Amino acid sequence: MKRILVVSLLLLVAGCSNWERQTFQTLSASKAVLDQAQADYTTRTIPQTHCAEAIINDGKAAQTAAVDAMVVYEQLKATKGSLTAQTVIVTADLATLAPMVVQIQALIANPAVTCNAAADQKAIEKLKGTPQ
């Protein structure tokens, strides 16, 4: 019984550690993409349009939210607080960030198409939010 408990605990610790590592690495990758996109926008490699500015700023906001959530997670871990709820928050923030990173990649590949698609999506969301 003791052996099972020890193995279960070890698996749990290893699982948490893997999740933390993957989250940290994912945030490192998204930061590199965002910083590069900002540098490309500043040097006009990406056209300085309202749409490009909005996409990069949305990405930066999502990155900030995810990093802030992960900082809270690390602080909770240090004080031996419960990590379950914060894990859910960080995971949700990462899920928001992922499509934004993809959109920034698309912005580099084809700014006009990406901006038209973003405008269409906003129009659809606006229609969905309009009371019938």
Next chain:
Amino acid sequence: MTIADLLALLAAIGTDSKTVIDLLKPYSPDQQITSILNLSELLIPLLTGLASKGVAAYQGAQGTPITVASVTALLPDSTPLPPPTE
């Protein structure tokens, strides 16, 4: 699929596209097609470069200790973007 998986996929697509463009170019007498191919050729290194940076950052973060300070360092560049010109 993680962000790193997506970035690696985009980098691979970029490399494959370059090969396809090189194969197509000699057989594209049409001026418009040639222009599109030339434009694609310019964009692919940018796309591939961006994806590679993400993958490199992902791999580079493998050995970094995870602390409040190292996580805080992942905040994006706080400098505001220049205002749009178009």
